[in-house]
Amino acid sequence: MFGLLQVTEVQSAYASVLLAAGLALVLPLLLDPRNNVHRGLLFAIAIALSLRYIWWRGSETLAPAGLTWDCLFSWGFLLLEAAAVLSSMSSFVILARTRSRSEEVDRHQRWWEPEAAPRVAILIATYNEDLSVLERTIVGAEASDHPNCEVVVLDDGRRDWLRDYCQTRGTRYLRRPDNKGSKAGNINHALGVLAADPEPPQFIAVLDADFVPHRGFIPRALALFHDGKVGLVQTPQHFFNPDPIQHNLGLSRSYPDEQRFFFDHLQPSRDAWGIAFCCGTSSVIRWEAVQAAGGFPTDSITEDFLLTLSLQEAGFRTVYLNEPLTEGLAPEGLKEYVTQRSRWCLGLMQIARGRLGPLTRNGLRLRDRWSVIDSVFYWLTTFSFRLAAMTFPLLFWFFNVTVVDASVPDVIRYFGPYIVWILFVLNFISSGMVVPIVNDVGQLLGAIPIVRAAVTGLIKPKGHPFSVTAKGGDRTRVVVQWRLMMPFLVLTVLTLIGLLIGILSDRFAYNDAGDGKVIILFWTLYNLVILGVTLAVCVELPRVERHFADQPERVVISVDGALKRVWMTDLTQQSARIRGLALVAGHALEIKIRGVGVMPATVIEGTGDGGVLSLSMQPDQYDALLRRLYAEGNVPSVTSTRLGGILGDGLVRLVRR
Numbered sequence: 333m334f335g336l337l338q339v340t341e342v343q344s345a346y347a348s349v350l351l352a353a354g355l356a357l358v359l360p361l362l363l364d365p366r367n368n369v370h371r372g373l374l375f376a377i378a379i380a381l382s383l384r385y386i387w388w389r390g391s392e393t394l395a396p397a398g399l400t401w402d403c404l405f406s407w408g409f410l411l412l413e414a415a416a417v418l419s420s421m422s423s424f425v426i427l428a429r430t431r432s433r434s435e436e437v438d439r440h441q442r443w444w445e446p447e448a449a450p451r452v453a454i455l456i457a458t459y460n461e462d463l464s465v466l467e468r469t470i471v472g473a474e475a476s477d478h479p480n481c482e483v484v485v486l487d488d489g490r491r492d493w494l495r496d497y498c499q500t501r502g503t504r505y506l507r508r509p510d511n512k513g514s515k516a517g518n519i520n521h522a523l524g525v526l527a528a529d530p531e532p533p534q535f536i537a538v539l540d541a542d543f544v545p546h547r548g549f550i551p552r553a554l555a556l557f558h559d560g561k562v563g564l565v566q567t568p569q570h571f572f573n574p575d576p577i578q579h580n581l582g583l584s585r586s587y588p589d590e591q592r593f594f595f596d597h598l599q600p601s602r603d604a605w606g607i608a609f610c611c612g613t614s615s616v617i618r619w620e621a622v623q624a625a626g627g628f629p630t631d632s633i634t635e636d637f638l639l640t641l642s643l644q645e646a647g648f649r650t651v652y653l654n655e656p657l658t659e660g661l662a663p664e665g666l667k668e669y670v671t672q673r674s675r676w677c678l679g680l681m682q683i684a685r686g687r688l689g690p691l692t693r694n695g696l697r698l699r700d701r702w703s704v705i706d707s708v709f710y711w712l713t714t715f716s717f718r719l720a721a722m723t724f725p726l727l728f729w730f731f732n733v734t735v736v737d738a739s740v741p742d743v744i745r746y747f748g749p750y751i752v753w754i755l756f757v758l759n760f761i762s763s764g765m766v767v768p769i770v771n772d773v774g775q776l777l778g779a780i781p782i783v784r785a786a787v788t789g790l791i792k793p794k795g796h797p798f799s800v801t802a803k804g805g806d807r808t809r810v811v812v813q814w815r816l817m818m819p820f821l822v823l824t825v826l827t828l829i830g831l832l833i834g835i836l837s838d839r840f841a842y843n844d845a846g847d848g849k850v851i852i853l854f855w856t857l858y859n860l861v862i863l864g865v866t867l868a869v870c871v872e873l874p875r876v877e878r879h880f881a882d883q884p885e886r887v888v889i890s891v892d893g894a895l896k897r898v899w900m901t902d903l904t905q906q907s908a909r910i911r912g913l914a915l916v917a918g919h920a921l922e923i924k925i926r927g928v929g930v931m932p933a934t935v936i937e938g939t940g941d942g943g944v945l946s947l948s949m950q951p952d953q954y955d956a957l958l959r960r961l962y963a964e965g966n967v968p969s970v971t972s973t974r975l976g977g978i979l980g981d982g983l984v985r986l987v988r989r
Contacts, residue, residue, distance in 0.1 A: 344741075344745065345740075345741040345742070345744035345745040345748070346744060346748075348744075348745055348748065348749045349744060349748035349749055349752060351749070352748070352749040352752040352753045352756070353752055355753075355756075356752065356753070356756035356760075359374075359756075359760070360760055363760075365430075365760055365761040366430060366432070368428070368429045368430065368604070371427065371428050371429065371430065371761060372428045372429070374757045374760070374761075375424040375425070375427060375428040375757060376428070377753060377757075378424050378753055378754050378757050379421050379424050379425075381749055381750040381753050381754070382417050382420060382421050382424075382750060382754075383421075384746065384750070385417070385746050385747060385750040386413070386414050386417050388742070388746040389410055389413065389414075389736075389746075390410060390414070392738065392742065393406075393410075393736050393737050393738045393742075394406045394407060394410060394737065395407075395734060395737060401727075401731065401733050402733055402734050405724065405727055405733050405735050406734065406735050406736070406737070409720055409724050409735045409736070412713070412716060412717045412720045413717060413720075415709070415712070415713040415717070416713040416714060416717040418709065418713070419706070419709035419710055419712075419713045419714065420754075422702075422705075422706045422709060423598075423706065423710070426598065426601050426602060426605060426607075426706065427597070427598065427601045427758075427761065428601075429601055429604035429605060430597070430600045430601045430604050430761075431600055431601075431603045431604035431652075432600065432654060433556060433603070433651065433652070433653050433654070434653075434654075434655060436555070436556065437552055437555040437556060437653065437655075438555075440555045440556070440558040441551065441555050442551075442555075443555065443557075443558040448480070449478065449479050449480040450480065450533075450534040450535055450554065451480050451482070451531060451532075451533045451534050451535075452476075452478055452480060452481045452482070452533055452534070452535045452536070452537060452550055452554070452616070453481075453482050453484050453522075453526055453533035453535075453536045453537070454473045454476070454481055454482065454483045454484065454536075454537045454539060454545070454550070455484050455486055455519060455522055455536055455537065455538050455539065456469055456470065456473065456483065456484070456485050456486065456539050456540075456541060457486045457488070457515050457518050457519060457538070457539070457540060457541065458485060458486065458487055458488065458489065458494070458541035459488045459489050459511075459515075459541070460489050461541040461542060463493070463494070463497065464905065465541060465542050465661065466485075466494065466497075466541055467497070467958065468544050468905075468958045468961070468962045468963075469539060469541055469542065469543060469544050469545075470483060470485065470498075470501065470503055471544075471955050471958040471959060471963070472544035472545050472546070472958065472959065472962055472963035473539065473544075473545055474501070474503070475547055475959050475963050476545065476547060476549065476550045476551075477547045477548055477550070477551050478550035478551045478554065481550060482504060482533070483503050483504065484503075484504045484505075484506060484522060484526075485498050485503060485504065485505050485506065486506050486507075486518045486519065486521070486522050487505065487506065487507045488507070488508070488511050488514075488515075488518045490507045495507070506521070506522055506525055508521040513628075513630040514630075514633065514635075515612075515635065516627075516628040516629065516630045516635035517628075517630055519538065519627075519628045520627040520628050520630075523536075523622065523623075523627055523628075527623075532619060533619055534618070534619050534620075535554065535557065535616055535617065535618055535619060536616070536617050536619060536622065537549070537550060537553070537615070537616045537617075538612065538613060538614075538615050538616075538617065539613050539614065539658070540612065540613035540660060542660045542661035543569070543613045543614055543658050543659070543660035543661075544658060544659055544660065544962040544963055545614075545657065545658045545963065546656075546657050546658060546659075546963050546964065547963060547964065548657060549567065549614075549657040549658055550616065552567075552653065552655060552657055553565040553567060553615075553616040553653060553657070554616065556651055556653060557616075557618060559649075561647070561648060561649050562618070562648065562649050562650075562651055563617065563618050563621030563622070563625075563643040563646070563648025563649060563650065564610055564615055564616070564617045564618070564621065564639070564640065564643055564648070564649075564650040564651070565615065565616045565617075565650075565651055565652075565653055566599070566608060566609070566610050566611055566614065566615045566650060566651070566652050566653070567614045567615065567652075567653050567654075567655060567657045567658060568595035568596065568599065568614070568654060568655070568656060568657075568658075569591060569595055569611065569613060569614055569658065569659075569660060570595075570656050570658065570659045570660070571589050571591075571659060571660055571661065571662035572659045572660070572661070572961075572962065573661055573662055573664065573875075574589065574662065575589045575590055575591075575662040575663060575669060576663065576664070576665060576666045576669045576869065576872065577590060577669075577770070577773065577774055577777070577869055578970075579664075579872075579873060579875065580666075580868065580869045580870075580871060580872055580873055581770070581865070581868065581869060583770070583978060584970075585970065585977070586970065586973060586974065586977035586978045586980070587767065587770060587970060587973055587978055588765050588970040588971060588972075588973065589662055589970070590774050591662075592765055592970070592971060593762055593765045593766065595611075595654075596654065596762070596765075596971060597761060597762045597765070599611075599652045599654065600652060600654045602652070602703070603651060603652035603654075605699060606649065606699060607699050607700060607702070607703040608640075608650050608651060608652035609636070609637050609640040609641075609650055609703065610636040610637065610639050610640045610650055611636050611637075612635070612636035613658070613660065614657070614658040614660075615636075617639075618648065621643055621646065621648040622639075622643075624643075624646040624647070624648065625639065625642040625643050625645075625646045625648070626642065629642050631682065631683075631686045631687065632679045632680075632682040632683045632686065633675055633678060633679040633682065634675070634676055634678075634679025634680060634682070634683065635679075637679070637680065637683060637707075638679075638683050638686075638688065641683070641688040641696060641700060641704070642688065644695075644696060644697070644700055645688065645694060645695040645696060659962060664875060665811075665813075665872060666777065666813045666816055666869070666870065666872060667813065667816065669777070669778070670777065670778040670781055670782075670816065671781075673778045673782060674778065674781040674782050674784075674785040675785075676711075677711040677782045677785040677786050677789065678785040678786075678788065678789045679789075680704075680707050680708060680711055680789070681708065681711070681785070681786055681788075681789025681790050681793060682789055682793040682794070683704060684704055684705075684708045684789075684790070685789070685790060685793035686793065688704075689704065690702075690704045690705045690708075711782065711785075711786050712786050714775060715775060715778065715779040715782045715783050715786075716779075716783050716786075718772065718775045718776050718779050719776075719779045719780070719783065721855075721859070722776065722823060722859050722862070722863070723823065725827070725830070725852055725855050725856045725859060726826055726827065726830050728830075728834070728852050729827075729830025729831060729833060729834045729852075729856070730830050730833070736851065736852075738851060740850050740851065743851055755768070763971065763972035763973065764972055764973040764974070764975070765972070765973060767973060767975075767978060769861060769862060769865060770865070770978070772862045773862055773865045773866050773869060776820070776862060776863075776866050777816070777866060777869060780819060808874050808875070809874055810871065810872065810873060810874060811871075811872040812870065812871050812872070813870045813871075813872060814870075816870055817867060817870035820863055820866045820867055820870070821867060823863060824860065824863040824864070824867065827856060827859060827860055827863065828860070830856075831853075831856055831860075834849075884899050884900065884901045885899070885900055885926065886898070886899060886900075887899075887900045887908075887910065887923060887924060887925055887926070888923070888924045889910065889913070889921050889922065889923045889924075889933075890921060890922040890923075891913070891915075891919070891921045896912075896913055897912075898910045898911060898912035898913050898942065899911045899912050899942075900923075900925070903925070903957075903961070904961075905954075905957065905958065905961065906946065906947060907936070907944055907945060907946055907947060908923065908925070908933070908944075908945045908947060909939070909942065909943070909944050909945070910923075910942045910943060910945065911939075911941050911942035912941065912942060913942060914938070914940065914941070914942070915935045915938050915939075915942060915943035916935060916938050916943075917935050917936060917937055917938050917943070918934070918935060919934070919935040919943075920932065920933075920934055920935075921933055921934075921935070921945075923945065923947070925957070926960075927956055927959075927960045928949070928953050928956045928957050928960065929953050929956070931947055931948055931949050931950070931953055932948040933945040933946060933947050933948065934946045934948070
């Protein structure tokens, strides 16, 4: 009889998971991810399942109260998990709505007519970037379709060569005597200079040194300023190169960059609630609004988010235009990747502790306070819980400490529907961007410095220097990031030792753990997979310049007086690869490239079926090439995923290592 009840209990548990999985297969055929009613229903169920799961965890899986290690770690892990679930539920509420402003832009194009087009100053903030990075941003900004733009380079590196380059182009160049206030201080200095002009701009656009605006960036963003209360328009950041996770795992074509979910889905949802925020680059700001806010705030190293709060307090809204209008350079190395995210975390904690914090008396709305609290919870809970999930199983293997005391049927019944449903809903609204393991690796990589930054920022919010994210440089060698890898390598070794001890030794917990051993075994094996992938990401592979949007095209070359039509398969700022004609290194020829013109070229490498050419261009041709590569056409980011593509690319990466 007891055995029959156990079988029935297991069947019931599996039935709940199968129901969730079945709905996940059917509902995409019936629902629209852009419909807010449909989204609200799906996320309401997600919140209900989250509450059901965490109630079960708190009521049935904890060690008995007492002065024991089981009690301490069991309750400690629950508190971390509950905080992470609470953060997720806040995100679910935000994601339950979404908004697109493209039709509004179409309706209000050139709203200022018949008056003259408003004057726009495009500010390019730079510190230590190379000319190869800066020149494409400057050329792209100068190519704007808006008829009344001025490009202004703000050089905090005080470099004479950059001043001379701007002078040859007729581009306005500004420098200041110090670097006080970092990027925000640099922009504020420029605002002071512009205010003294005979005709100050009516709008400013802010670009990082590595972000190239497309021709339509300014006119599309300006359309939303038809509403006089709009102080800032933020647009998404797209990237023409893979981030370190994409690149080092070989997923550049099948898995999106780490920021895609935020820019393509979370920001439009925040906009629907009226809490979209400035992300620095790729934004346009009303001059009147930034003056009313007192310029760019310098109280936080993430001045962009704080600017949104300052504008809101001054009576101006931030809105989000989810159109791919700029593309830039993602962090190319893991150190830069982690540094950037740690800086974001630290800056957010500074905001939370500052004058415009959620618990401070100020002019912010309730929803603005929620916005800050939601962001604080994300940085505080997501990464600390990820570290706990990786380390707490070791307590079982080495010290026989039970963190989660549950049976397999109960885990399947409560955790199964919860995780299946959440993965379904998040992937339904985002075209498959939330991929287990890869997503976990992205969180784990920066978890240690991010948790450190979160705690430091809350305890000591002031006195932290601004860390610049390095861009460009030599990326042609394999580099093992030993310092970043070491904690994960140690954790991998400890996990393997603990697992072997638990399985092989009669003295340790595995043999008398009952049903819990299956749970802890699965948990440990999953962690080992995550750690293995994380270690692989820490081996940085060589990079060569390649534009995501490259498509093979037919071109004409002139070789020894004869015209030949061949395929061009790669095009960069200095070179092109062609196929369809055997070439020998050192051979001189001419090539005609669409939109650029006819230019001399030299074969620098023969490839059997073609060759790699070094291009010799006139300055105007080079500008045209930069515009073609970075300022025209569609942005190249991966915006949806296919599981088959991810598995295939991952397998190729594994075989080639």
